[in-house]
Amino acid sequence: MTTPTDLVVVLPGILGSTLRHRDSLVWAPSAGSALRAIRTFGRNIRVLQLPDGLGDEHPDDDVEPVSLMPDVHVLPGIWTPIKGYDRLLARLRSIGYRETRDDPGAPPGNLLPIPYDWRLSNRYNGQRLARIIEPALQRWREQGGAYADAKVSFVCHSMGGLVARWYIEHCGGAETTHKLITIGTPYRGSAKALEQLVNGARKGIGRLSVDLTDLVRSMPSMYQLLPEYACIEQPSGLAKTTEISLPELATGNVANGARFHALLTEAESRRPASLTDTHAIVGIHQPTATTANLTGSGIELRNTYGDDDLYGDATVPIVAASRPDIPMNSPLLRRVPDQHGNLQRNKAVLDEIHGILTASPITVRAPHTTALRVDTPDLILTGEALPVSVAIAGNDPQPIRITVTAENRRIIASRIVRPRDSTLTTTSIEGLPPGAYSIDLTGLTPTSTIAPVSSDILVWDPIKEI
Template sequence: MPTPEHDPLPDVAVGRHPDFGIVAANPKQLAASTWMLKGFDFHPVPDHPNLYALANQQRDGQGRATRAVALLRRADYRVDAAPPRTAARDVSGRRRRIGILAEPSAFPTVRQDNGPTDNRDSGGRAVAAAGQKRLLHDAVVVVPGIMGSELIDTATDKVVWGAPHLFRYTARMQLDRFRSLALTDDERAGRTGRIRPGGLLSVHEWFPNLGGIEPYSKLVGDLRANAVHPHAVATFAYDWRLSVRHNGAKLAEFANRHLAAWRAHPEHGRHMVSAGEDRPGQLLFVAHSMGGLLVREVFATPGAADEVAGVLTAGTPFAGSVKAAVVLSTGRNGAPWLPREELRGIGRTMPGLYDLLPGYRCLWDGDETRRLAAADIVAIGGDPDLAVDTLSWQQQLAGVQLRDHSLVVGVRQPTPASMHSDSGEAVASEELPRRKDGMPLQHPDGSPMRQVLGGDGTVCTAAAQHGEAREIPVARKHGTLMSGNLVRNMAVSALSRIRGLEELGDILGDGKFGLDAPEAVRLGEEFTIRLAGTLNPAAVNCTVEEVTGSRATVRAELRRDCENADTLSAACALTQPGLYRIEVSGGTEPVSHFVMAAAADA
């Protein structure tokens, strides 16, 4: 949890209180800190705001608190565990003698890094560290989003998606690999196998108009480090070009095979006996983006979800994404160095892309919006048969609910929420009509009221909601949701049956930044980075770095924007090709955005 170095207050303070024993304080009153402390069995002390006492301290209280400090620091929280003679600060910042003080031997400094804590013996078995409420004994399946699985040409064994070193790719090389993703007539007829999924994405990737995505290695590592044995956690790679219905059926088979294999695993049985578990392991899904739609497909299949205990989804477009329509029409500035008509032809063959089309009232028709019809999809370049199929599929899945569902929703990022058609092109907008009880509202002069919902840059907040799921708002971009410390720790905590999500009441991590920049630029072309959420340039730091191998860096200094008083901005130009991460730190957790830079071939 990054905290500006000049900030005198820690995010969490842990130590001993003369009346309440082992306690923790939340001096900044962060909702994320409150949630994490409750997960570690620290509970509010009556009449002592922001003070939390460890429950059942007779059960190795010191060890459990030490473990809590270690995990909080791993999640980048600034944790104060000061020596007993050091005065602490109260919430107002004043020094006090009776404070949240810790003995050095009780709360040692823990090395901070980005890798998972893996406490295992020589046989790979997880060793229950002091303070860990329970080891995860359920069977976990991690389901990535669209673009999140490596794809391989079966005939040549060549990686066509997920290959490293994008910075070396010319425009022609990029177009060749996009061409290889287009479905053939045989694949459209159901004879798949030309392309096979490898593993989960292990490098950064990028697709025109969908943007960039980060690998899932940190998330998988954290889950395996907290399982009874690494074999309890499996990853489901799939050919995301194909329909959700096709891949959902494969996921149902894979998940139930994984559950059976884990229940037969020696470590599962050993843990059942040693921990006194009252039930065998069940299935838990952790899904990103399109992966959540595959999980919903499992629940729509009779009997397939009987053994599912819970689901965590992040950035799943349960009601679709306008960006999918933009990809079908090739949109504006998707990849200015590539031929638009050819990109349109590639995208229109992919059933999986159609399954991401918005199912809510997103198409402007005068001053109102309506749902997309098959003719609208065809008008922007879609295939008639695939358009009809996906609209029918959307209707069939509309009422399917997920069991024990926690739902991460990206917020505060500029996000397309609606569209209009302009000469066969889907033109996106962030605005939607403001409604009450389903009816559009008007200003006194009769003009329609409009609203900007925001989201994660790809999925607007309304489209990410689903039924009665517990919503957890996080201020991050779509492609980076699963790599952030907060969501990774949430996944571990939720799957270890540490709950309390409904008590968050605020944006996780107090994330406040909205970051906006193009997703693709030509080499040397100047563009603008804009940041909402602060007006103090000294409070934030902006870095621009190539992430696929060259590691080129570019200076970008945020200043007060002359045209928009509510934002900071920076001018930037990229002179070397590659996929660049723009990252702004200074809040609770950094917010990132990917931009691809390339030049047209001579």
Template structure:
């Protein structure tokens, strides 16, 4: 409703974490060195092992800086492209728009408790101070949440486990891993693609101390076996991952699902509106099996499952979160999710996503499937070395699209623009090089309205 308070909740890397005014998690090529060298910088980046749901003490405690609207990347796990002025594009008045800033390294339970305090203060202020001539119903206002990626898990814990649904009108999520992400397990086992050692190990060692990353481990039936079909990860020993991390991820998601089931039974599913938006065109880790010693082997389909029904499950995703995991598990199928063409990093920039979010903020029903209909999937590297070649691929593409790829600077200015070469079937490829920096890569069509973007870090 147009009298409700709108709250933006970002995901990983969405809040600047600072010390002495320095943004420590702005991972430029220069800053990557801090992950590799023992010392005060690395000590500040990581958390004490076993911190659980608590707050860190110095030297691990960091201050909250601004909400990040520029491009960011945590190589091997997640990236975000430059964000628009969401409030302005959605036509929301400044006084009824708020951004929740939080330490995204910490447990999602911890962040949800802080969100509860934030909502209580901001919603009370809005109800009491809103201009009654402009907002005559502000006294009965609730919250509309706009959530990016992991931010949706923070909001979900707040609304369902902490009872925040009573103050909530609606929740819109963009690429939220409602059942976790296989990519998070690849990240924590040090098997990330593109990122070479020692950067890979430095990132893994630091981020394995983050409860929030552990709570992204997949909880759907993700393990495929040629005899047994599919089974969950719980109870298995995974090389490189503490068993307690796996247990905590399952406990977190189970808390949420139990609370959803109880509240739905007592108060009906209409107690608040939930709209999930996701990407479904891009090759994405879907499943895994185990080699000797508990080392996971990752799959982009369910072909190794012994259950024939598993082999026809929806494939692809947004490049970070699988199709199946972007839908709340209490929904009977993925048909209610609003599917977009964008990758995880760029979902919020989709014209279709913005139209949907505008409807949410205006209290209107979801508009249904918003894909433009192009089946194109894109594959971008996270990481490259300066001066060395890297590849960008487009799949399921039609030659009539006349695809090109360009490299954009921090301000969005194109630096390099090249045609993609046809490699047979629906595959197109381009080979590029870049100087050190953080770049946005964009595959786009010169014949139709199509583009797809992600972020690259070059060192």
């Protein structure tokens, strides 16, 4: 294995950074409880909502990012449940990367996890990266020798890839960037963000105790997650978000989000190295909202693109998971059959990152794997059954174990299903108390060819005030 010489910067996705307001954490795991984190966030909702017309600025509201989320994190109606980044950081440490430290007397580090305020514009957060990365890179280079010309390699999950791309293309980062590794990054946006902005952050199940609609609509980052591709069904065909009027949304905010993507595309097209330096890891085979239909009451999402169901990672559709100049069948894409919130912890993904960073001759994944197609909700109410649907994405029927695990790592339910073909087989799990749960689908034996898929769900009590 080669000795790492790059400075590796890790950027989480939306919701993936803890936030502090003055002396109090307002978004962070609390004793491993997603519900406690939501309570804390809900009590501070007025502090966290952003002013109108903020654009690419900081609101000077004394809210600052602190660290990367280690545990499962979810806010009902904002993006999707995500597992933490502890496993990703552990893999990077295992191949020789060590965190930088603020202590001037400490040895320089080459692993730099950067939290950011995910409410704010990706442009602002991209500009902020320069103030953090450049001093750390300079200190790393001052060791001399093989490190004198060290560059930066980015490992980014979800929206973190958009932040890094803006820094690279518009904030001077291209000169010192060696590699950009993205995991489930919505290069062209996501229909899920469209639904959440238009319909409001209530997940379509009535008014939750914490209504985050006004907060979501105040976040510049959410508009930069809107689909850049044509996704709105119209009689004449699919239309872009800027070509029609979207209910509840200011046209200026929508146009600003589209402009963000256009400026990235223009800059990357002028710099050929941006393509050769980019390694996009994408999730596949999972039912994923791709287009939308306007109704009298808002937006209805559809998993199809025209007549085709192209799938994705259950959050980012495959049509949006890479740059516009990269075809969906391009060999430049690394494809892993898992869901968005678990990609950064998936073993095949970690092996890909390991290989990209070190060029080690490791086995990235088994010669043959059997992919699963899994459909689960993000949120259910207490008393409702949890439906888990699974199909084999191919012609290799095998039994599948479904395991439901609570945040304290206690197994709540385990059962075996036997899907026979590409048709979804659904089983229901009853009696889950309020909390966050991991749903893991695996083969029955260590030698099984099944590629594991993992998703997360929040069980919400609508009676109990949060």
